[in-house]
Amino acid sequence: DADVTQTPRNRITKTGKRIMLECSQTKGHDRMYWYRQDPGLGLRLIYYSFDVKDINKGEISDGYSVSRQAQAKFSLSLESAIPNQTALYFCATSVTHNYGYTFGSGTRLTVV
Amino acid sequence: GQQLNQSPQSMFIQEGEDVSMNCTSSSIFNTWLWYKQDPGEGPVLLIALYKAGELTSNGRLTAQFGITRKDSFLNISASIPSDVGIYFCAGPSMNNNAGNMLTFGGGTRLMVKP
Numbered sequence: 001d002a003d004v005t006q007t008p009r010n011r012i013t014k015t016g017k018r019i020m021l022e023c024s025q026t027k028g029h030d031r032m033y034w035y036r037q038d039p040g041l042g043l044r045l046i047y048y049s050f051d052v053k054d055i056n057k058g059e060i061s062d063g064y065s066v067s068r069q070a071q072a073k074f075s076l077s078l079e080s081a082i083p084n085q086t087a088l089y090f091c092a093t094s095v096t097h098n099y100g101y102t103f104g105s106g107t108r109l110t111v112v
Numbered sequence: 113g114q115q116l117n118q119s120p121q122s123m124f125i126q127e128g129e130d131v132s133m134n135c136t137s138s139s140i141f142n143t144w145l146w147y148k149q150d151p152g153e154g155p156v157l158l159i160a161l162y163k164a165g166e167l168t169s170n171g172r173l174t175a176q177f178g179i180t181r182k183d184s185f186l187n188i189s190a191s192i193p194s195d196v197g198i199y200f201c202a203g204p205s206m207n208n209n210a211g212n213m214l215t216f217g218g219g220t221r222l223m224v225k226p
Binding site: 004033035040041042043044045048058090092099100101103104105106 | 118121147152205213217218
């Protein structure tokens with residue numbers, strides 16, 4: 001099994017729908033992140049969590065929310081999906097003071 | 113916010129050629145990282161650099177931490193088809209929370225012709 005598992009791998013949804021992307025990890029890492037990838041823009045941070053009780057907004061948090069249900073689980077929600085949220089979404093984990101992130105394989109989301 | 117500018121945005125090379133790419137910033141970084149994203153996968157850490165002027169190798173890959181601390185370079189020697197992918201530079205965000213969040217560049221897409 002992968003160290004960081006994202007579900008679903010692909011999703012097509014309609015404008016206005018609520019959708020949740022899930023991430024679980026077996027690394028035992030305390031820190032978890034959600035990034036969005038768009039062509040030419042690299043990876044942009046949406047939300048991050050240093051532990052179960054700590055949630056922080058990243059660079060582009062508008063339109064998104066997150067929940068850290070357990071140390072191993074960090075989910076990303078789009079409350080009302082819009083087409084410009086079509087992108088590739090990555091979950092990542094790390095330990096404190098270490099920049100060696102472990103990424104999941106990504107969720108490709110299309111909003112029509 | 114901080115921006116990392118990578119160039120070139122894409123390159124299409126012949127197998128066996130050497131590759132050079134770079135990453136620049138308007139801000140000073142204390143750490144530079146290079147990640148590679150294979151098609152259909154998440155990025156994987158290749159090399160981490162912690163000191164200005166540092167030169168570090170990982171197989172055919174060599175990365176350098178620029179002495180101005182505002183740039184970094186990645187070279188790939190004797191490219192092979194499995195080098196295909198997107199290469200990202202990254203550095204720690206200047207954030208008062210002092211966490212280890214990374215800012216990523218826009219990526220260099222490498223294509224290798226057999």
